[in-house]
Amino acid sequence: MGMPKPPSDFPGVDIAAADLLTACGQLVRRLRAETNNQELSWSQMAVLARLESAGPMSIADMARAESVKPQSMGVTLSVMEDEGLLERRPHPTDGRQFLFALTVAGVEARRRVRAAKQTWLAGAVATLTADEQRDLLTAAAVIRRLADSSTRDTQ
Amino acid sequence: MGMPKPPSDFPGVDIAAADLLTACGQLVRRLRAETNNQELSWSQMAVLARLESAGPMSIADMARAESVKPQSMGVTLSVMEDEGLLERRPHPTDGRQFLFALTVAGVEARRRVRAAKQTWLAGAVATLTADEQRDLLTAAAVIRRLADSSTRDTQ
DNA sequence: TATTGTTATACTCTATAACTATA
DNA sequence: TATAGTTATAGAGTATAACAATA
Numbered sequence: 001m002g003m004p005k006p007p008s009d010f011p012g013v014d015i016a017a018a019d020l021l022t023a024c025g026q027l028v029r030r031l032r033a034e035t036n037n038q039e040l041s042w043s044q045m046a047v048l049a050r051l052e053s054a055g056p057m058s059i060a061d062m063a064r065a066e067s068v069k070p071q072s073m074g075v076t077l078s079v080m081e082d083e084g085l086l087e088r089r090p091h092p093t094d095g096r097q098f099l100f101a102l103t104v105a106g107v108e109a110r111r112r113v114r115a116a117k118q119t120w121l122a123g124a125v126a127t128l129t130a131d132e133q134r135d136l137l138t139a140a141a142v143i144r145r146l147a148d149s150s151t152r153d154t155q
Numbered sequence: 156m157g158m159p160k161p162p163s164d165f166p167g168v169d170i171a172a173a174d175l176l177t178a179c180g181q182l183v184r185r186l187r188a189e190t191n192n193q194e195l196s197w198s199q200m201a202v203l204a205r206l207e208s209a210g211p212m213s214i215a216d217m218a219r220a221e222s223v224k225p226q227s228m229g230v231t232l233s234v235m236e237d238e239g240l241l242e243r244r245p246h247p248t249d250g251r252q253f254l255f256a257l258t259v260a261g262v263e264a265r266r267r268v269r270a271a272k273q274t275w276l277a278g279a280v281a282t283l284t285a286d287e288q289r290d291l292l293t294a295a296a297v298i299r300r301l302a303d304s305s306t307r308d309t310q
Numbered sequence: 311t312a313t314t315g316t317t318a319t320a321c322t323c324t325a326t327a328a329c330t331a332t333a
Numbered sequence: 334t335a336t337a338g339t340t341a342t343a344g345a346g347t348a349t350a351a352c353a354a355t356a
Contacts, residue, residue, distance in 0.1 A: 130167075
């Protein structure tokens with residue numbers, strides 16, 4: 001399993017972890033409820049965002065980056081390919097792999113849906129104080145580092 | 156005064172919202188991958204946590220609290236009832252409602268699974284600096300307020 | 311052998327729709 | 334009427350298992 005097992009050196013660690021868990025869970029459910037019936041799902045948005053920032057990627061690499069199994073990512077990418085959001089090209093040197101890239105339609109869909117997806121959350125964030133908004137920005141970076149922290153199972 | 160609809164008054168709002176979205180999404184996927192095959196699902200843990208802190212609740216109230224449809228929550232609670240984690244009692248004054256409460260088995264399961272669920276995240280959090288851990292705690296409270304912020308659809 | 315990708319199957323969570331019972 | 338709950342059905346997202354092709 002993960003992590004060299006740091007035995008809860010002080011209580012703050014467990015408290016922060018537990019709080020973060022419940023808070024993120026609640027936010028995710030609320031977001032799902034508030035942004036229902038959209039053109040693109042959250043998973044699809046994550047794929048578009050990553051391909052846009054990281055460039056063309058293979059199924060296996062995308063699966064690792066998004067912490068899902070290659071079979072799951074394969075389904076997601078194939079669906080998006082069928083919908084014309086992604087384009088599949090053979091890997092230049094590895095005959096097993098394919099590289100997926102955004103199509104024009106994919107870029108446009110992402111731009112179009114992005115604002116709609118954020119509408120509710122941006123409104124909610126706007127009601128916070130400037131300090132709280134800064135806290136969120138700081139925390140988002142930390143959370144992203146956590147999600148990406150290197151204890152990868154080989155899967 | 157009541158801030159007449161803040162249409163992204165300054166870029167920070169949209170940036171914070173977008174960052175929080177992608178960061179939470181990534182963390183949720185990573186957590187799912189790292190804490191697979193556990194005795195209780197995340198949704199079930201959320202139910203147990205809420206009932207433990209808020210006391211017995213009806214299906215409709217739980218659904219509102221967790222931002223899901225009553226039908227969805229009804230299924231979740233019925234399954235947990237069948238598993239002996241929850242107990243259903245008739246509402247004292249309203250003949251339509253039922254009040255769900257933790258059983259002893261539910262309390263024990265929550266305590267047992269809680270540590271296991273947190274193991275990976277607590278380990279990851281432990282690698283952060285003390286400042287970053289404080290940032291997370293602060294942010295968790297803000298995130299919870301966001302998830303609970305009062306723009307409720309009537310559903 | 312190890313890795314990449316595909317296909318088939320199943321499970322969890324949630325949604326919508328249609329219904330009954332109670333307020 | 335409005336609300337609470339139930340049941341049936343469907344969909345998205347992911348997992349496991351078994352397989353073929355390539356490295």
